[in-house]
Amino acid sequence: MLGESRGHELVCLTADAVATERADALACASALAGTAWDWVVVDCYALGAPWETAMRAHAARVLAIDDLANRDHDCDALLDQNYLPDAEARYRARVPAGSDLLVGPRFALLRPEYRQYRGSLGARRREVRRLLVFFGGTDPHGMTELALEALSSPRLRELAVDVVYAGDASRRGRIEAQAALRPGTTVHGQRPHLADLMAGADLSL
DSSP states (O other): OHHHHTTOOOOOOOTGGGSSHHHHHHHHHHHHTTSOEEEEEEOOTTOOHHHHHHHTTTEEEEEEEOSSOOSOOOOSEEEEOSOOTTGGGGTTTTSOTTOEEEESGGGOOOOHHHHHHHHTOOOOOSSOOEEEEOOTTTOTTOHHHHHHHHHTSGGGTTSEEEEEOOSOHHHHHHHHHHHHTSTTEEEEOSOSOOHHHHHHOSEEO
16 A cells, blocks of 8 residues: 555554544554654544544644534644635634644645646646546546536537546446547546646646
8 A cells, every 4th residue: 555655554444443433533542552643643524523632642733634614623733725715714613722723725735746847837828728637536426427528529629638537447437438439538547646737737627
């Protein structure tokens, strides 16, 4: 797995161990026991203040990553890298007083390739010739197929299109079949980053 390939220790929890927030907290506490950790970082919509409070016995600080602002947190810092008007206001009543709110795109967790490609970008073309289509790691609503259907209309078929899809194999087969019927369309699977494709696109979906 990616973490292990980079020299990180990986501890996998069983499905039963993460069935509830309390069970997850107990399993994680057991995995963390015996070492004084500086930080625990949590990025899970199913976990909030109760889980984070339980981790304080094992780590000096807790960082929560969130973008829903729909639950309370017991954290020392909260990260939401999305662009939203008055984003801090969404969390002020959700975190303890004194928590650091790291909100907005300037806190985005990006690989160094994005900085490198941004530094080499020239002036953007006014005309859209190349399009990037990417709807996240799983695309649960099938937006990739809908986008390809729309882009197959006669007035858009001249556009070059890069499609990134790393979800289940059955849907990938359908996406590749759609792409094969459309000239200038390339389907990409799992990639370490999108920086090169973003830099080469005139427009992204």
